[in-house]
Amino acid sequence: MRISREEVQRMALLARLELTATEETELIEHFDKMLSYIEKLNQLDTDGVEPTAHAVAVPSPLREDQVTNQADTEALLQNAPAREADFFKVPKIIE
Amino acid sequence: MEYEAVIGLEVHAQLLTESKIFCGCSTKFGAAPNHNTCPVCTGLPGVLPVLNRRVVEFALRAALATHCHIAAASRWARKNYFYPDLPKGYQISMYELPIAQHGYVTLKLNGHSKRVGLTRIHMEEDAGKNIHDAHSDASLVDLNRAGVPLLEIVSEPDMRTPEEAGEYLRSLRAILQYIEVCDGNMEEGSLRCDANVSVRPQGSTALGTKVETKNLNSFRAVEKAIQYEIQRQSETLNAGGRIVQETRLWDADREVTRSMRSKEQAHDYRYFSDPDLLPLTVAQEWIDTVQASLPELPAERRERFMQKYNLPSYDAEVLTTRKDVAEYYEAAVHAYPSDPKILSNWIMDGVLRVIKDEKLDTGLKITKWPCPPEQLGALVRLIDEGKISGKIAKTVFDEMHHSGKAPETIVTEQGLTQVRDEGALAVQIDQVLAANPEKVVEYRAGRDKLLQFFVGQVMKATQGKANPQMLNELLRKKLSTDHQ
Numbered sequence: 001m002r003i004s005r006e007e008v009q010r011m012a013l014l015a016r017l018e019l020t021a022t023e024e025t026e027l028i029e030h031f032d033k034m035l036s037y038i039e040k041l042n043q044l045d046t047d048g049v050e051p052t053a054h055a056v057a058v059p060s061p062l063r064e065d066q067v068t069n070q071a072d073t074e075a076l077l078q079n080a081p082a083r084e085a086d087f088f089k090v091p092k093i094i095e
Numbered sequence: 096m097e098y099e100a101v102i103g104l105e106v107h108a109q110l111l112t113e114s115k116i117f118c119g120c121s122t123k124f125g126a127a128p129n130h131n132t133c134p135v136c137t138g139l140p141g142v143l144p145v146l147n148r149r150v151v152e153f154a155l156r157a158a159l160a161t162h163c164h165i166a167a168a169s170r171w172a173r174k175n176y177f178y179p180d181l182p183k184g185y186q187i188s189m190y191e192l193p194i195a196q197h198g199y200v201t202l203k204l205n206g207h208s209k210r211v212g213l214t215r216i217h218m219e220e221d222a223g224k225n226i227h228d229a230h231s232d233a234s235l236v237d238l239n240r241a242g243v244p245l246l247e248i249v250s251e252p253d254m255r256t257p258e259e260a261g262e263y264l265r266s267l268r269a270i271l272q273y274i275e276v277c278d279g280n281m282e283e284g285s286l287r288c289d290a291n292v293s294v295r296p297q298g299s300t301a302l303g304t305k306v307e308t309k310n311l312n313s314f315r316a317v318e319k320a321i322q323y324e325i326q327r328q329s330e331t332l333n334a335g336g337r338i339v340q341e342t343r344l345w346d347a348d349r350e351v352t353r354s355m356r357s358k359e360q361a362h363d364y365r366y367f368s369d370p371d372l373l374p375l376t377v378a379q380e381w382i383d384t385v386q387a388s389l390p391e392l393p394a395e396r397r398e399r400f401m402q403k404y405n406l407p408s409y410d411a412e413v414l415t416t417r418k419d420v421a422e423y424y425e426a427a428v429h430a431y432p433s434d435p436k437i438l439s440n441w442i443m444d445g446v447l448r449v450i451k452d453e454k455l456d457t458g459l460k461i462t463k464w465p466c467p468p469e470q471l472g473a474l475v476r477l478i479d480e481g482k483i484s485g486k487i488a489k490t491v492f493d494e495m496h497h498s499g500k501a502p503e504t505i506v507t508e509q510g511l512t513q514v515r516d517e518g519a520l521a522v523q524i525d526q527v528l529a530a531n532p533e534k535v536v537e538y539r540a541g542r543d544k545l546l547q548f549f550v551g552q553v554m555k556a557t558q559g560k561a562n563p564q565m566l567n568e569l570l571r572k573k574l575s576t577d578h579q
Contacts, residue, residue, distance in 0.1 A: 014175075014363055014365065016177055053170050053368040053374050054368070054370075054373055054374060056373070058373060059373065059376050060146055060372065060373040060374065060375045060376065061145060061146070061373070062145070062146050062147070062148040062151065063119070063145045063146065063147055063148065064147075064148055064149075065112050065113050065114050065147050065148060065149035065150075066113060066114055066119060067113055067114045067119055067120065067121045068114070068119030069118065069119045069120045069121075069131075069133045071126075071130045071131065071132070072133075073127070073128075073129045073130055073132065076129055076132050076137055076238075077129065079139075082233075084229075084233075084235060085128065086127055086128040086129050086130070086237075087128050087129065087226070087235035087236060087237055088129070088179070088235065088236035088237075088238075089233050089234075089235055089236075090179045090233065090234050090235075090236055091232070091233060091234070092227070092230070092231070092232050092233055092234050093178070093179060093225055093227065093234045
């Protein structure tokens with residue numbers, strides 16, 4: 001195996017995912033397959049090739065610095081699990 | 096053992112754009128909660144960020160003003176972490192390829208120049224704001240600030256003392272204010288600073304373990320917190336302890352740093368290229384245009400003031416730290432070119448004192464000047480022409496500030512013109528001498544110091560309007576010749 005259970009658990013924690021032991025085992029197998037594929041790619045000689053960040057070689061579009069949005073706080077807060085006045089309300093973050 | 100500190104600062108500057116970095120929401124401060132929001136800056140699925148041109152222009156201005164090398168291509172990265180004020184679960188920032196690197200800021204401290212290197216400058220989006228004190232069991236989230244553009248400016252660990260760090264921050268703020276990309280207000284959080292501090296034995300070149308200190312929201316806090324950290328780390332090492340790499344918070348009330356109780360393991364941001372944003376390319380012509388548009392910067396202006404107006408280094412420093420103060424000074428000199436140094440004194444002791452006492456400035460701008468610069472010039476002209484004394488001028492200045500009237504008007508209306516009429520002054524002197532015959536005898540017997548007593552009495556009788564020079568001469572003459 002190319003990945004340990006601890007590493008999968010750590011990634012789950014970083015992604016805030018709760019996994020059962022069965023799911024962890026399944027993910028270990030998935031990761032293993034992905035990593036062996038990456039190993040295959042690693043065999044390719046890429047010396048002198050610029051790392052690619054994007055598949056399309058077009059310059060970044062830019063917008064002018066203008067306020068174009070209409071505020072719609074109600075629409076935004078429609079999706080909030082909890083709200084208070086115009087704020088999102090979340091479980092206490094610091095004590 | 097004696098230790099030397101190694102200090103580097105990380106500064107976040109909020110940019111003065113109209114709209115956010117990747118969407119058309121307003122950046123205006125003070126809107127109702129969650130008013131300046133849209134699907135892009137609140138991280139709803141299926142949206143695409145589009146970069147604000149002015150953010151790039153501001154980054155270029157800052158980079159050129161700090162002598163950075165600008166990357167022909169830079170790349171956006173996602174910095175992944177979870178916090179309620181970060182709706183997407185990641186912050187769009189730059190990581191491997193920032194827009195600018197390898198610059199420097201020159202500071203002046205105690206007459207010496209020092210160059211502090213800049214590692215990098217990059218653009219990123221701000222997070223929203225959490226409010227913790229409204230409830231005991233809940234926090235409130237306002238996403239108005241999410242997506243407001245920031246520049247992160249990272250210095251090299253080139254500073255050795257808290258004073259140097261403070262001066263670096265002041266110089267950097269002055270530059271950002273001059274190029275009008277940030278209002279530089281630390282109290283309101285538009286300029287934020289984290290300090291990395293480590294210590295090492297004097298003479299050593301190896302680096303110690305660094306500790307990051309956050310929550311520094313004033314210049315005083317920056318210097319005090321660094322001072323505290325140097326002492327804490329030195330004492331820990333001297334007691335045989337070990338420095339732990341950690342993040343600490345400055346407690347401004349108790350003037351100590353405290354370890355942030357972090358329940359999680361070390362951060363792992365898992366940066367990767369943002370697939371929603373294309374790499375940013377900046378053409379040389381754009382760089383050239385921005386370079387040509389840069390104003391005279393604080394360091395250059397300071398030198399020019401010393402040369403052109405013959406000002407001491409201290410005056411030039413005070414007058415050029417803020418662009419609006421420098422402009423005010425030059426307007427006053429333009430109105431009255433004969434005495435640039437006296438005008439400098441009046442600005443430092445008069446104008447800036449009133450502004451400070453009455454809190455007439457916010458961020459980039461002084462909101463209310465005590466008087467227009469032309470009137471300050473006119474006031475100094477009145478002194479130089481002998482129409483009023485320096486002492487009376489202070490009264491006139493206060494009156495200019497309170498009534499908004501021109502100095503000439505105040506002097507005429509209140510009859511403050513100096514008494515330069517010898518005859519009139521002689522009458523006053525005679526009265527004073529006649530009222531104090533014993534003192535006159537004492538003076539003539541050799542108590543020279545009594546001259547000041549007579550000067551004071553005549554000044555009092557004339558309500559400060561006697562021309563001091565003339566008064567002195569006349570008094571001496573009368574006291575030595577008028578033997579009755």
